[in-house]
Structure formats: C-alpha cells, structure tokens
Amino acid sequence: MIEVRGLTRRYGDVLAVDDLTFTVEPGAVTGFLGPNGAGKSTTMRIVLGLDRATSGTALVGGRAYASFPAPLHEVGALLDPGAVHPGRTGRDHLRIAARTNAIPTRRVDEVIERAGLGQAARRRIKGYSLGMRQRLGIAAALLGDPKVLLFDEPVNGLDLDGVRWIRGLLRQLADEGRTVLVSSHLLSEMQQIADRLVVVGRGKLIADTTTERILGGLGHVRVVSPEAANFEKVLVDKGFVVHRDGEELRVENSGADHVGTVAHESRILLHHLSEVRQSLEDAYLDLTDDSVEYRGVGR
Numbered sequence: 001m002i003e004v005r006g007l008t009r010r011y012g013d014v015l016a017v018d019d020l021t022f023t024v025e026p027g028a029v030t031g032f033l034g035p036n037g038a039g040k041s042t043t044m045r046i047v048l049g050l051d052r053a054t055s056g057t058a059l060v061g062g063r064a065y066a067s068f069p070a071p072l073h074e075v076g077a078l079l080d081p082g083a084v085h086p087g088r089t090g091r092d093h094l095r096i097a098a099r100t101n102a103i104p105t106r107r108v109d110e111v112i113e114r115a116g117l118g119q120a121a122r123r124r125i126k127g128y129s130l131g132m133r134q135r136l137g138i139a140a141a142l143l144g145d146p147k148v149l150l151f152d153e154p155v156n157g158l159d160l161d162g163v164r165w166i167r168g169l170l171r172q173l174a175d176e177g178r179t180v181l182v183s184s185h186l187l188s189e190m191q192q193i194a195d196r197l198v199v200v201g202r203g204k205l206i207a208d209t210t211t212e213r214i215l216g217g218l219g220h221v222r223v224v225s226p227e228a229a230n231f232e233k234v235l236v237d238k239g240f241v242v243h244r245d246g247e248e249l250r251v252e253n254s255g256a257d258h259v260g261t262v263a264h265e266s267r268i269l270l271h272h273l274s275e276v277r278q279s280l281e282d283a284y285l286d287l288t289d290d291s292v293e294y295r296g297v298g299r
C-alpha cells in the first residue's frame with residue numbers, strides 16, 4: 001500500500017505538489033492521471049526517496065522508503081528508462097543491480113524472461129529501441145520481487161504491441177496482489193488499464209475513485225417530453241438534479257432505467273430517453289479545466 005498524506009513540494013515559486021492526499025491499495029491497477037506538469041513524477045520521486053517533501057508524508061507499507069534496509073525487495077520502479085549505462089549489456093545491468101542488492105543471480109534470468117527481453121539481454125543497451133529500454137527498466141523494477149510497483153509513463157513512445165504487453169503485465173501484477181501505481185497523461189490509455197484513478201492537476205487532487213465512477217458519474221440522462229415541465233417537478237420532488245430547456249431535460253448522475261421507471265409510474269409521455277456517457281478524456285478535461293498548465297491555442 002502507498003499512503004500519501006498532505007504531501008507538498010515547492011521548488012522556489014513553483015508549487016509542484018500541493019497538499020496531496022491519496023491511498024493506493026494492493027490488488028488493483030491505480031492510474032495516476034494528470035496533464036504535463038501536474039506533479040505526478042515529483043510525487044513518485046518522493047515516494048521513492050529520490051526527492052524530499054516540503055511537508056507531508058509518502059509511506060510505503062506504513063514506512064518511509066529511506067527506512068527500508070533492502071528497498072528493491074519492497075518497491076520497484078520504472079522512472080526514466082534512459083538512466084542506464086549504454087555500454088553494458090542488459091543482462092550485466094541487471095546482474096550489477098542484483099549483486100548490489102543481495103539478490104540471487106538466477107533472479108536476473110527470471111526477470112529477463114518476464115519482461116520479454118530474450119536475446120536482447122545479451123546486447124549492449126546503446127543499441128536498444130525505446131521498447132527494449134522500457135522492458136529492461138521493467139525487468140529491473142521486478143528484480144527484488146517487490147509488493148509495490150510504480151511506473152512513470154510506461155507506455156510513452158511504445159508501439160501497439162508494446163502497449164498491449166504493458167497492459168497485460170500491469171494486470172498480472174495487480175492480480176498477484178501487488179500495489180501498482182502507473183502514471184500517464186494518456187486518458188484513453190488509462191481507461192483501458194486502470195481500475196482506479198487518482199486524478200491530479202497543478203499538484204492538487206482532483207478525483208480519487210474508480211475509473212468506472214468517473215466515467216459513469218459524470219454522465220447524464222437526456223429526456224425529451226411534451227410534459228417536460230411536469231416531469232421536471234416529479235423528478236425534483238424525488239431528489240433528482242434536473243436542468244430543463246423547453247421540452248428537454250438533463251438529469252444528472254442517474255441512469256435511463258431509473259428515469260424511465262419514474263416516467264412510467266407517473267404516466268408521463270416521453271419522446272426520447274437516453275444515457276449520455278462522457279469519455280474519460282472529456283470527463284478528465286472537465287475535471288481539470290482550471291488545472292491545465294499548458295493548453296494549445298484554439299482549444
């Protein structure tokens with residue numbers, strides 16, 4: 001489990017992380033979603049003891065990263081896949097990491113296999129494609145068989161096969177009961193990968209819930225009825241949140257089944273009844289509307 005409490009990180013005038021609180025539970029893939037500069041990498045770096053918090057805490061299994069005697073056994077991370085010695089082979093890179101962390105060498109071959117590095121493990125890293133570098137980074141993250149894994153933008157720059165492979169791997173790791181936090185600014189990608197979403201913008205928490213609820217909760221029901229004014233009153237009396245525009249109603253946070261049932265019970269004639277679901281992308285843009293640091297002209 002990862003517990004972030006009141007986390008704040010200031011760099012001079014920039015408030016990179018602003019009083020952020022969330023928990024990442026085991027057994028699920030949690031997406032850490034936000035636009036560029038939202039503070040995702042900074043938060044992950046603090047969890048991994050690579051940066052200091054200005055205030056607040058970030059704990060793994062109830063402890064600070066720095067307090068682990070053998071951190072690779074507790075937490076694995078893919079941060080910057082470029083941060084490796086280019087002249088070494090992938091296998092040597094992993095062997096050195098294993099040796100310095102008292103991990104048996106046979107584990108190196110296991111993670112090479114799990115990460116699908118295959119024969120590439122015996123080649124020098126400088127000849128690796130981005131996809132191979134990502135796989136090597138993931139092999140390194142898995143080396144200590146940790147219960148908690150953090151992946152910073154793991155699908156960046158990967159082709160479709162690579163993206164599919166990462167999706168499958170994240171799912172397996174979560175199914176094994178591990179805690180999996182994966183950051184991305186790719187909303188469509190998160191929709192396919194994550195069970196839960198922690199959404200951030202400008203260092204602040206915007207939402208922390210299931211992916212489904214973000215999608216479903218922001219949807220609404222559209223109704224067209226010649227008796228719209230009457231139906232509006234009936235719905236409001238029953239506690240629904242309704243907006244009316246002539247013969248058209250917009251019923252928030254509900255489903256067509258509920259609204260249809262109320263119409264039937266009240267003998268109200270409907271000409272149209274449909275659920276309008278937002279894509280995560282639209283939902284996300286709505287949520288972060290005030291929080292996007294850089295936005296292209298013309299949006």
Ligand SMILES: Nc1ncnc2c1ncn2[C@@H]1O[C@H](COP(=O)(O)OP(=O)(O)OP(=O)(O)O)[C@@H](O)[C@H]1O
Nearest residue numbers: 011014016034035036037038039040041042043185
């Ligand atoms: N070492 C640093 N010194 C100064 N400012 C920094 C530093 N690291 C991050 N920042 C600033 O903090 C803010 C958050 O950056 P961060 O990299 O954590 O965001 P992010 O959500 O990971 O974005 P991206 O998707 O672009 O990686 C940005 O405004 C960034 O410029």
